[in-house]
Amino acid sequence: MNTKQKELVKATVPVLKSNGTDLTKHFYTRMFKHNPELKNIFNMGNQASGKQQNALAGAVLAYAENIENPEVLINALKSIGNKHVSLNITPEQYDIVGLHLISSIKEVLGEAASPELIEAWIEAYNELAQVMISIEDEIYQSTLSKNGGWKGWREFIIAEIVEESTEIKSFYLKPKDEKAIANYLPGQFISIKTFIPSLGHEQPRQYSLSSAFSPDHYRISVKKEKNKDLPDGMVSNTLHQKNIGDEIWVSAPAGIFYADPNSEDPLVLISGGIGATPLLSMLETQKKTLQNNTIIWLHSCRDEKVHAFSDHIEDLNRNNSWLTTHIFYETVDRDSETIKKGRIDLHKMKEEILIDKAKYYICGPEAFIKAQYNSLIELGIGKENILYEEFGPQLLHLN
Known part of the structure; x- marks a missing residue:
């Protein structure tokens, strides 16, 4: 891009701030009308809730604001790239998205969309697309180089289903071809894809791997959402209706939220509800590698009935001196030395969690992450030492 084109893109920032969501809503409506096959790839629950439109509007705005130095967005781009790899996004699909995005800019801005502005945005999009394609190709190649690695979707069998709480089930997934599966770092996720009869097409979802790596299976733990008739609950409810022996499509592990199993740094794990799943993988990997790092885990949920893995975690806490857990229930049915009533307040826990290195x-949930992140900042923790995983589209930009 030349200097004039960058200035033209930056000049659209005020419009994107005030009307960005209108643009992205128009874009998705247009794209799904002309390319309905993409409904098999995009999370239609996030479309229905508006989260995807808001996330894209934020991403387009951030790119326009940083058009002269897009490298500052590299961590966000890597996170998006990992999500795209888990969905088997191809370079050809960037062409489709680009066509509808540029067309939407023309249609939404109307007379304000001069030929020079459109040309500038075409150049801007093409440059971004090439950056994303390069990031994703590197991830694809890295995954393929692993023992048991693969690209795209692979058929797995549900080998075991375990009820972990009143609303969470664990699914043990084994490859149908019985060949090796790729290792992963604790905290990473896989995508699963299944047909949703009420929608008439497939839907993908990302689920954190909830255990240390085992060479013969993956484990995901899924919360059954209450809104079963809305798109954001259809996949979890469909999964909860599946049986042992059912088949499901799975992508290779991906994600930038993980703990280095070789690091000796202490870990402070802070989770709310189903957010415990990637942290449980970190905890079990820690036990498996015998690193014996100090780990403090604070977990919050509604009550004992919805608390998944409670017995397992209590057993780990009792038998490993390197682990200390603090459990918070909004509603407490019985008195317990290990259960605290209420929600996590990191300021009250600072003596336990402020640990060197x-x-x-x-x-x-989004609000939970933001609250805990801000508390850590107020307590003097550097941003570089805080990592978070946001389920769904990336709406938070805290780092």
């Missing part, structure tokens, strides 16, 4: 991992 510690890394802090947060996972849970």
